[in-house]
Amino acid sequence: MPYKAFVSYSHAADGKLAPTLQAALERFAKPWNQMRAMRVFVDKASLSANPGLWSTIEAALDESEYFLLLASPSSAQSLWVQKEVEHWAQLGRARQLLIALTEGDIVWAQGDGDFDWNQSTALPRALRQTMPEEPLYVDLRWVKSESQLSLQDPRFTDAVASLAARMRGIPKDDLYGEHVLQHRKAVRLRRIATTALAVLTLAALAASVVALRQRNEAIRQANMAVGRQLAAQSESARIQGARLLPYSLLLAVESMRTFPSVEADQAIRDGLSLIPRQLAVMQHEDAVTAIAVQPQGGRIATGTAGGVLRVWNADGGGERRLLEHHGRLSRLVFSPDGKRLAAATWNRLVGIWDADSGKQTSSGQLPVGRTDRIAFSADGTLLAANTLAGSASTVTVWNATTGALIRTLPLDRGTENSQGLAFGDGVLACVAYSRIRAWDTNTWNELPPPPDIPPASFADIRFLPDGKHLVAGGGSGKLWIWDLSARKTVVVEAPTLSAIAISADGKYVAAATRAGQVQVWQSEDWKTVTTVTHGAEIASLAFSASGTILAAAGADGLATLWAIPGGQKLASLDHGGAVAGVAFTADGRRMVTASADKSARIWAAGAGADVAEMPGGEDSTIAFATHVPAFVKLGDQSVWIWRPAESRMETVPLADPMESPTLSPNGQFIAGSGADGVVRIIDVFAKREAAMLPHPGTVDWDEYLRRAQQHGILGAHTAAGRVLEDRRDIVNASEFSGDGKYLLTTRHDFLARIWDVAARRVIATEPYEFFRIPAYTFSRDGRFVILRKDSNLAVLELPSGRKVLSADSSQWESPVRISDNGAIVAIAEEVRGSERTRRARLWRSADWHALPDVALTRSDDDVELSPSGEFLGAGVGSTTVRIVRVQSGTSPASSSPATAGPRPPRARIARYGSSTLPPISRCRSSRSPNLSMTSRSARTAATSRRPARRIRESFRSATARSWLASRRAMPCVASSSVLTVPT
Numbered sequence: 001m002p003y004k005a006f007v008s009y010s011h012a013a014d015g016k017l018a019p020t021l022q023a024a025l026e027r028f029a030k031p032w033n034q035m036r037a038m039r040v041f042v043d044k045a046s047l048s049a050n051p052g053l054w055s056t057i058e059a060a061l062d063e064s065e066y067f068l069l070l071a072s073p074s075s076a077q078s079l080w081v082q083k084e085v086e087h088w089a090q091l092g093r094a095r096q097l098l099i100a101l102t103e104g105d106i107v108w109a110q111g112d113g114d115f116d117w118n119q120s121t122a123l124p125r126a127l128r129q130t131m132p133e134e135p136l137y138v139d140l141r142w143v144k145s146e147s148q149l150s151l152q153d154p155r156f157t158d159a160v161a162s163l164a165a166r167m168r169g170i171p172k173d174d175l176y177g178e179h180v181l182q183h184r185k186a187v188r189l190r191r192i193a194t195t196a197l198a199v200l201t202l203a204a205l206a207a208s209v210v211a212l213r214q215r216n217e218a219i220r221q222a223n224m225a226v227g228r229q230l231a232a233q234s235e236s237a238r239i240q241g242a243r244l245l246p247y248s249l250l251l252a253v254e255s256m257r258t259f260p261s262v263e264a265d266q267a268i269r270d271g272l273s274l275i276p277r278q279l280a281v282m283q284h285e286d287a288v289t290a291i292a293v294q295p296q297g298g299r300i301a302t303g304t305a306g307g308v309l310r311v312w313n314a315d316g317g318g319e320r321r322l323l324e325h326h327g328r329l330s331r332l333v334f335s336p337d338g339k340r341l342a343a344a345t346w347n348r349l350v351g352i353w354d355a356d357s358g359k360q361t362s363s364g365q366l367p368v369g370r371t372d373r374i375a376f377s378a379d380g381t382l383l384a385a386n387t388l389a390g391s392a393s394t395v396t397v398w399n400a401t402t403g404a405l406i407r408t409l410p411l412d413r414g415t416e417n418s419q420g421l422a423f424g425d426g427v428l429a430c431v432a433y434s435r436i437r438a439w440d441t442n443t444w445n446e447l448p449p450p451p452d453i454p455p456a457s458f459a460d461i462r463f464l465p466d467g468k469h470l471v472a473g474g475g476s477g478k479l480w481i482w483d484l485s486a487r488k489t490v491v492v493e494a495p496t497l498s499a500i501a502i503s504a505d506g507k508y509v510a511a512a513t514r515a516g517q518v519q520v521w522q523s524e525d526w527k528t529v530t531t532v533t534h535g536a537e538i539a540s541l542a543f544s545a546s547g548t549i550l551a552a553a554g555a556d557g558l559a560t561l562w563a564i565p566g567g568q569k570l571a572s573l574d575h576g577g578a579v580a581g582v583a584f585t586a587d588g589r590r591m592v593t594a595s596a597d598k599s600a601r602i603w604a605a606g607a608g609a610d611v612a613e614m615p616g617g618e619d620s621t622i623a624f625a626t627h628v629p630a631f632v633k634l635g636d637q638s639v640w641i642w643r644p645a646e647s648r649m650e651t652v653p654l655a656d657p658m659e660s661p662t663l664s665p666n667g668q669f670i671a672g673s674g675a676d677g678v679v680r681i682i683d684v685f686a687k688r689e690a691a692m693l694p695h696p697g698t699v700d701w702d703e704y705l706r707r708a709q710q711h712g713i714l715g716a717h718t719a720a721g722r723v724l725e726d727r728r729d730i731v732n733a734s735e736f737s738g739d740g741k742y743l744l745t746t747r748h749d750f751l752a753r754i755w756d757v758a759a760r761r762v763i764a765t766e767p768y769e770f771f772r773i774p775a776y777t778f779s780r781d782g783r784f785v786i787l788r789k790d791s792n793l794a795v796l797e798l799p800s801g802r803k804v805l806s807a808d809s810s811q812w813e814s815p816v817r818i819s820d821n822g823a824i825v826a827i828a829e830e831v832r833g834s835e836r837t838r839r840a841r842l843w844r845s846a847d848w849h850a851l852p853d854v855a856l857t858r859s860d861d862d863v864e865l866s867p868s869g870e871f872l873g874a875g876v877g878s879t880t881v882r883i884v885r886v887q888s889g890t891s892p893a894s895s896s897p898a899t900a901g902p903r904p905p906r907a908r909i910a911r912y913g914s915s916t917l918p919p920i921s922r923c924r925s926s927r928s929p930n931l932s933m934t935s936r937s938a939r940t941a942a943t944s945r946r947p948a949r950r951i952r953e954s955f956r957s958a959t960a961r962s963w964l965a966s967r968r969a970m971p972c973v974a975s976s977s978v979l980t981v982p983t
Contacts, residue, residue, distance in 0.1 A: 004038035004167050005098070006064035008084045011044070013074035014102050017140070018042050020149040021070075021100070024160045025167070028151070029179035032186045038168060040068075054083070061087050066096045066167050071122035071137070072103035078124070085126040094130045098163060099123075099137035108134040138162050220259075227259030234267040238274065245274055245572070276561075276571040277604040279590065280316025284308065288594035292332035292341070293583040294355055300592055301341055302600045303329025309343050311358060314585065316602050320358045323351065330372055335380035340400060342383055344371040350385050350396075352403060362403020373421035373430075376400060378467060382441065384428055386411075386421050395421065395430050397441075407444050411437075420460055425467025427484060431458045436472055436482070450482040452489040459498050464523060465506040473497035473511050481526065492526050494519060499540055503547030508564055510550055512538035518552055520564060530567030534560050540581045545588035549605060553579035559593045561605070573603055625667035625685070632667035632684055639663075639670065639684055652687060656680070664736035669757070671736065671743055679745055681757060691760050699748045707750070707769070737778040737785070742798060744776055744785065752776070754785060756799060764801030766794055775815065779822040784845065786816045786825065793827065795848065805848045807841075815862075818845075819869030824886055826872060828856060828863045840872060842886060854884050 005025065009018045019042055026036035041060045050056050057080075061067070067088045075081045088097060099106070104122030108115055114129055138159045143149060151157050161179065165172040234251035237244040252267035286306035293300055298314030309323035309332075323329075327345040334341055334355060341353045350371060352362045374385040383400040387393055393411040398404060411432045420431030427447070429438040434455035438447040456476035463470055470482040474497055481490040499512040508529065510520045516534040518541065521527065536556035543550055549570065550562045559573040559582050573579075577596030584591050584605060591605040622633045631642040637658070641650040654661065658672025658680070669690060670682040677698075681691040734744045734752075742763075743755045754764040768789040775788040787794045788809055793816075795805035809829060817826040822845055831837040840863045842851035856863070856874055864873045865886075874882045 001063050001065045002039060003041040003060060003064040005066040005068045005163075006041045006061055006084075006088075007068045007070065008075070008081050009042075009070035009102075010072055010074035010078045010081060012078075013072040014070045015044070016146060017102060017143065017149065018070060019044060020146075021160070021163075024149075024151055024156070025164055028157075028160050028164045029168075029175050029182055031182060032189055037164070057084065058087060062091070066098055067093065068098045068100060068163065069123075070140075071099050071101045071106060073121050074103070076104070076122055076124045082124045082126050085124050089126060089130045094132070097130075097135070098166060099135055100140050100159070100163065101137050102140045102143070106137060110134075223259040224261070227255045227261055228263055230255035230258060231261065231263035231267045234264075234271065238267070238271055245271060249275075274571055276573050278573075278601055279604055280602040282310075282312055282316050282319070282600040282602070284310075284598045284600070287577065287580070287596040287598055288600045289580055290329050290332040290343075291581045291583055291592055291594040291600055292334050293585050293592055294334050294338040294341075295336060295586050296338040297355070298585050298587075298590075299338075299355060300600070300602070301332045301334070301343075302594060303332050303343060304598075305329075307345060311341070311353075311355070312600075314590070322353050322358055322360065331374045333374050333376055335376045335400060336378060337380050340376075340380065342374050342376065342400070344374045344385055346371065350374060350383075350398075352383065352398075352400060361401075362398070375421050375423050377423040377428075377441065378425065382406070382423070382428075384421060384423065386430055393432075395428070397428070409439060409444075420458055420472070422461050422463050422470070423467075424463040424470060424484065427463075427467070429461060429463070429470055431461055431472075434458070436461065436470070438470075438484070447484070448487075450480070450484075450489055451487060452491070453480050453482065460500040462500045462502050462509075464502060464509075465504065469523075471500055471502065471509055473500055479509075479511060479521070490526060492521060499538060501541035501543055501550070503543040503564075504545055505547055508543065508547055508550075510541050510543070510564075512541050512552060514538075516554065518550065518562070520550065520567075522565075529565040530562075532560075532562045532567050532569070534558070539579065542582045542584055542591075544584045544591075544605060545586055549584075549588070551582040551584070551591055551605075553582045553593065555579075557595070557597075559591075561591075573601070575599070575601070621663045623663055623665055623667035627666075627668070628685060630667070630685075632663065634661060634663040634670060637661075641684065652684065654682070662735060664740035665738045666740050669736065669740050671745075673745075677747070679743070679755075681743075691757055693743070693745070693755050693757075693760060695745070695747055695749075695753070697749070703750075704748055735776060735778065737782045737798075738780050739782050741782055742778065742785070744778075752787060752789075754796060754798070754801060763799055764796045764803075766796070777816040777818060779818050779845070780820055781822050783822055786818070788816060788827075795825075805843065807850075809841075817863055817865050819865040820867035821869060824851075824865055824869030826863055826865055828861060828874075840874065842872070851886065857882065 007018050007022060009015075022040045022042040025040050026038060028037060030037040041064055043057065043060075061084060067084075069075070069081070069085065088094075101122055105120060106115065106122055107119035113133070114131070115123055115127065117123075117125070117128065140159055142155060147153075148156060151160065157179075161172050161176050164170075165175045168175065170178070230251045234248045234255060237248035237251060249268065249271040252264055252271050255261070255264035256268060282300070282302060284302065284304050285308065286304040288302050289305050290303035291301065300312045300314065300316070302310050302312065305328045307324065307327045307329060308321060309329060311320045311322060312318060322341075323343065327349065329343055329345050331344045332341065333343075339355055340361070341355045342350065343353075344350050351360055353360050371385050372388055374383065376383055377400075381400055382397055384395055384397045386395045395409040395411065396405070397407045397409070399406055411430070420429075420436075422429050423441070424438075426441050427438050428441050429436060431437075434457060436450055436453060436458065438450075439445065440447060450470070453472070454476075456474055456478075458472050458474040458476075460474070461470060461472040468483065468485045470484065471479065472482070473479045473494060477494065477496060479492040479494040479497070481492070483489070494511060495513045495515070495517065497511045498514045501510045502508070502523075506523055508520055509523055510518055512518050512534075514537050516536045516538060517531060518534060518538065519531045520529045522529050532550075534552050534554050534556075536554040536558070538552045538554055540553040541550065543564075548564055550564050552560050552562075554560065555578045557575045557577055557579060559575070559579045561570040561573075562568065563570055573591075573593060575593065575595040575597050576599075579593055579595050581594040582591060589605060591603045592600060593603065594600045622631060624631055628643065633640045633642075637654045639652040639654065641652065643650070654670070654672070658670075661670050661672035663670055668684055670684060671679055672682075673679045677695040679693040679695070680689055681693065682688070683690040734746055736743055736757075741757060743757050745753050745755065746768075747753075750768055752766045752768060753762045754766075755761065756763050766787050766789075768787075777786045779785070782798055784798055784804070785796050787796070791809055793805070793807045793809040794803055796802065797804045809827065815827075818824070825843045825845055826840050828838060828840050831839055838856040838861055840854040840856060842854065843849065844851055854863075854872060854874070861874045865871070866873070870886060872884045872886050874884065
């Protein structure tokens with residue numbers, strides 16, 4: 001049957017009990033994998049909306065196996081309960097009727113075989129004469145609250161068990177035991193499910209964390225790729241021209257924002273190095289048409305189209321007006337000694353002022369026409385000016401001190417379009433339309449015209465500093481050089497020229513074309529040094545005092561700087577209008593520009609990009625000679641010298657072939673040997689042999705062969721085979737000390753020698769085994785040298801050569817680290833008998849006392865000392881560095897939990913706003929500062945460890961220095977911490 005039991009009850013009395021009892025009967029002793037143990041009908045829970053209520057109830061009664069009556073006075077009076085009981089009685093199932101008494105009384109009359117209807121108040125009359133014997137009912141009258149209607153209540157559980165046992169045909173105790181068993185099983189399964197769910201939840205969380213990390217790593221990799229792409233695009237834009245420099249910087253900043261990296265950092269630095277630093281702006285009411293810079297003192301004179309003459313201090317302040325509203329100022333010139341200032345206007349006025357006081361000392365009114373050029377003589381005693389007025393054009397000469405008129409020199413008809421006026425050595429020259437004319441300033445007699453210079457449209461003339469060579473050029477397509485003393489002329493092919501400039505030392509001559517190109521010649525042989533392009537018509541050219549920078553003023557509003565002789569563009573200075581003039585201060589540190597944007601500007605002229613590239617391969621050694629100064633790079637058989645002050649590259653070939661030449665760290669000496677057992681020392685800058693170091697005796701080749709056979713490498717070692725074949729007495733000049741005073745050499749006689757280069761004598765020797773060429777390191781101050789060979793470490797004091805330390809060392813290949821001040825020496829090596837355990841051994845150089853060892857956490861750890869020797873850094877992986885305080889004579893305390901070290905601050909463009917950019921660390925060094933090894937393979941193996949380079953760079957960085965400074969104030973127990981180094 002569909003229903004195991006039909007529950008009949010009064011809604012008024014048992015409306016809450018009936019559904020609860022139904023649920024308890026269905027769940028009691030229910031297997032965990034079934035919805036219910038049996039199905040019980042309760043009208044409130046089981047009936048759905050239908051058109052026939054009684055017929056539905058009647059059908060449920062017919063389909064029920066048991067009838068459960070919840071007896072109470074209310075149910076006894078209920079018509080529905082009466083009908084349900086009557087229908088059940090008609091079905092003849094009286095023995096399957098169960099009673100649960102919830103209220104009232106049930107009394108059985110033993111003599112009558114029926115209920116005592118006078119005393120039974122809980123039963124409906126329909127049960128009269130239906131029960132053959134007294135029934136056992138379940139008493140639920142004790143239930144007073146809903147909390148008692150729970151299987152957690154023993155009495156309610158017992159009542160449910162009594163009813164369910166009859167309905168299911170199972171003994172009550174068995175059913176009760178089954179219920180307990182099923183309950184325990186359900187609890188166990190619930191716990192298992194809960195645990196499984198928790199595990200799955202944790203797994204899902206772990207998976208989500210992994211997924212999140214992978215997502216973040218993917219984003220990081222994407223940002224890295226985008227950042228590096230932006231940095232590459234920034235570099236590409238930067239080298240294409242000054243106009244793209246702002247775009248290049250924006251790309252670099254975006255690259256740094258997207259993914260901070262060395263490439264982005266360098267792109268920002270390279271871009272900022274090209275942005276010239278504007279020091280001051282001198283504002284005017286009109287376009288600035290003329291500028292001049294005082295040769296001594298640094299004062300700046302400016303003139304405007306409105307006729308206002310001003311003098312400023314070197315910093316752009318202290319403005320003084322010397323002249324106002326006298327016509328357009330066309331030219332300003334300081335005397336060679338800087339004491340006087342001359343100015344010329346278009347209304348024929350020429351004035352002279354005291355440069356310091358600003359007082360006008362003299363003035364002259366020219367006859368007619370427009371004054372275009374004025375010039376002082378080399379001694380500053382004469383001042384000349386030309387007037388362009390057709391047939392009335394003249395050159396007027398005054399005494400610059402008194403202002404007295406000395407001479408008026410008439411020019412040819414038609415010179416109004418002619419330009420050029422210059423003093424030489426006792427000569428005044430000018431351009432008279434298509435001819436160059438010159439006068440002797442002592443007699444004022446006109447000199448014969450220059451030979452081989454035909455009439456031409458000259459744009460400018462200048463004298464070389466010697467005053468004897470006149471350089472002229474214009475629209476003829478040639479540059480003419482007139483030697484006035486020898487009466488000779490040199491002709492150089494050149495484009496149409498508009499302006500000429502000569503360096504202060506006369507070494508370089510530059511000429512600008514109207515197309516915007518600048519060609520530079522070397523005056524020694526008049527060969528073209530470089531040709532650069534400005535891109536617009538050039539109005540003015542100027543060399544810096546050193547002659548290494550050339551500036552051009554363009555009509556496009558840019559003043560461009562180039563490095564000479566290389567021709568690399570250093571900077572472009574942007575203005576709001578055409579640039580009329582450029583000039584450098586005497587020290588070359590500042591440059592002044594005049595522009596049609598009504599301003600004159602002062603710029604720092606030192607900014608610039610790389611100005612030289614030195615040839616040579618990756619294995620070439622480079623050093624900086626501070627006493628010159630110059631960069632020195634050693635190739636196989638040549639030396640390249642770059643002098644930054646002169647912007648000049650020099651190549652010095654090595655006269656005789658050298659075996660493995662070595663460059664001293666100070667760049668002054670080269671040591672190399674031939675096959676004669678002699679080491680030659682070459683002075684790079686003197687270009688001569690400074691010393692010869694002969695090695696006495698001969699090589700015992702029998703002993704060499706014996707050791708080769710003993711070590712089992714004869715015939716397998718290429719070098720050994722070559723040496724034994726030709727038996728050349730080759731000496732390896734292995735390494736110089738930092739100051740170049742000492743040289744270490746090795747030879748096939750198994751003896752390392754320390755030489756005093758100046759004295760040309762051996763001060764110490766140290767033997768070593770065959771092919772065990774020692775690893776060696778000089779201290780920076782040259783006080784001692786450390787050799788590692790044959791599982792031994794030896795320290796030799798310099799200059800005495802005395803051995804001050806000899807210690808066992810398990811790994812001769814590992815490098816020696818010496819602090820910059822030479823106070824502490826450290827080596828990293830494996831502990832004897834263990835392949836995985838490594839340690840750092842430390843010594844104090846003051847007395848060579850051994851300090852406590854420092855255990856290294858990884859087998860591939862390398863170490864580095866801080867410059868002061870106070871801290872030891874050990875590489876861990878590729879991104880972190882373990883920092884240990886070096887404790888003299890005491891064992892370091894146990895490491896405290898690692899704390900996160902400071903990370904480099906996120907770079908921002910404001911960080912680079914100052915003129916002096918902080919140095920950037922690069923891990924591109926081809927050799928370790930404290931490592932010198934004859935064997936190139938050993939050197940490569942030692943210096944190729946990325947952690948060691950990172951430690952070294954981290955100790956040199958400003959971030960690490962501040963971090964270490966903060967650790968000095970910490971107690972000694974904090975002996976270990978972690979510093980994170982960016983990859």
